[in-house]
């Protein structure tokens with residue numbers, strides 16, 4: 001027996017440096033989004049440093065339930081996330097009291113019967129607080145649907161995919177709004193699309209592809225609703241969370257909201273959405289371009305190039321995978337090294353590439369994860385896109401000053417990407433290893449710090465007009481992609497190392 005069925009209900013450089021040429025650079029003393037209740041860890045070189053955003057008492061308690069469930073049900077078919085997705089039937093002290101009264105064996109396990117009874121008595125099934133919601137703009141065959149697809153077989157398959165919107169559409173139940181302290185699900189004002197299966201909540205970067213799909217399906221209102229939810233998260237937290245759960249507040253995910261808004265704007269010319277999104281997008285931009293996320297590298301001429309990195313505000317096991325993370329860290333004995341490792345794990349989750357050899361110093365050893373020591377090509381491409389998108393949205397809403405500043409910032413980042421990432425010999429942009437992730441005042445660019453391993457992310461800059469408008473460059477990069485070994489019969493592999501990791 002693994003997990004009780006009722007719980008599986010289907011409906012149910014240095015941080016802070018800012019001396020680059022970026023016209024929008026933010027001084028370390030002038031952080032515009034002081035994150036609420038952030039614990040500052042010490043910043044010595046050997047120990048973990050950086051901010052920690054606390055989670056809620058409910059999340060911490062559910063991690064304890066998760067641990068007991070593992071001890072009781074065993075590893076087989078065990079999904080730790082299920083337990084942090086439960087919501088309380090009564091208040092937290094009652095559930096804690098019931099939990100403390102369970103009779104335990106030596107390893108902390110309880111009998112399967114007792115635990116099932118306890119879970120039934122105190123919790124609603126995971127996902128029950130996100131209720132089905134019929135998307136109002138869904139029609140079985142939208143007018144003008146994929147006009148270029150003529151083949152009947154492909155069209156019917158595409159329509160089948162289109163019909164999945166009906167399965168994935170949800171809204172947050174009113175109970176979450178009324179008693180948020182009983183739920184790890186966060187209240188969102190508009191309907192949502194979930195990835196499905198164990199992912200019973202909205203995810204940040206998944207929403208980009210969701211919106212691309214919704215636009216192809218002509219479901220413009222649903223697409224706008226999803227962007228609006230993400231804007232609300234920025235208004236509340238200062239950044240878009242990894243996902244809409246209390247345990248995802250400690251990190252973001254690849255920042256693609258500006259791309260979502262622009263895609264919607266280009267189809268609908270919705271000025272109101274463009275206008276409403278701008279302050280939020282600027283706030284998000286500041287999140288990614290200040291404090292721990294921002295690093296400056298000096299080139300040989302002593303010019304500073306400021307780029308961004310992933311850096312989670314968390315140095316403990318990820319609550320949704322707490323039991324797994326603890327096991328991964330079990331060989332690390334020093335407490336501070338453990339914290340450091342947990343931050344690297346959470347930062348890899350922030351990258352969306354959880355997990356990948358891309359973030360490991362030794363691809364055979366997961367404990368060598370070093371996400372915060374890497375300046376990633378894809379993240380900086382997304383931020384370059386953000387600069388261009390903000391410039392565009394500011395222009396269409398009549399704010400020429402903002403528009404010009406962001407266009408200038410995009411030129412500065414493009415130059416930084418060319419100086420730090422571009423490798424002319426390989427015809428790719430390469431991730432850059434920081435010499436030291438937190439201790440040195442200035443880092444000087446060194447050719448040997450470019451990570452010469454091949455990843456799909458090395459080609460992502462071609463997605464952005466500033467790069468793909470250069471025909472000569474496109475030819476060179478395309479030749480490099482064709483011969484990279486990444487192009488497979490059914491898609492592009494993320495790396496050349498078959499490590500068993502997801503990415």
Ligand SMILES: OC[C@H]1O[C@H](O[C@H]2O[C@H](CO)[C@@H](O)[C@H](O)[C@H]2O)[C@H](O)[C@@H](O)[C@@H]1O
Nearest residue numbers: 195199203206242318320349352353354
């Ligand atoms: O499709 C949703 C996301 O799924 C993966 O990551 C998520 O699950 C992890 C473990 O449960 C969690 O730690 C991570 O933060 C989540 O985003 C996937 O790797 C993501 O790219 C994807 O957005």
